[in-house]
Amino acid sequence: MDRVKDLASKKAAVIFTKSSxxxxxxxxxxxxxxxxxxxxxxxxxxxxxxxxxxxxxxxGCNPAVPAVFIGGKFVGSARDIISLHVDGTLKQMLIDAKAIWF
Structure with a gap:
């Protein structure tokens, strides 16, 4: 758990995945x-x-990947991210975490 938290806090947006x-x-x-x-x-x-x-x-990420962290906080898996994108919240979260600039 410590390794995940450490990696998740090193950049504004972090995605844990599997190549396949x-x-x-x-x-x-x-x-x-x-x-x-x-x-x-x-x-x-x-x-x-x-x-x-x-x-x-x-x-609470089930399935385990993709698991997304924004601003060091666990945001969720694919379903959660797609929902945030559809309702317009994802972009603002990325801006607030300084993962993107406008």
């Missing part, structure tokens, strides 16, 4: 389209990836 997950790819693309450049941590390529996946599940 299509929803992870979609969420990364959404962030890029918003103008954000998130830190991306692919759990299947991380030495402690399995432990980090378990920590994400403990935070």
């Amino acid at each position: 997950c299509y929803m992870s790819h979609s969420i990364k693309q959404l962030f890029y389209e918003q103008g954000a450049s998130p830190a991306v941590h692919e759990l299947d390529k991380e030495p402690c990836g399995r432990e980090m996946e378990l920590a994400l599940r403990a935070l």
Whole structure:
């Protein structure tokens, strides 16, 4: 859990993914389209990836990826991010966290 929290706090937007997950790819693309450049941590390529996946599940992320942190705070998984994007909240969250500028 400490490793996840540490990585999540190092950049304004952080996405934990798996390289083979299509929803992870979609969420990364959404962030890029918003103008954000998130830190991306692919759990299947991380030495402690399995432990980090378990920590994400403990935070309530089910499935474990994609798991999104904005401003160091856990925001949610793909469903949550898409909902925030649809209602217009995601962009403001990224602006507030200084992940994008306008």
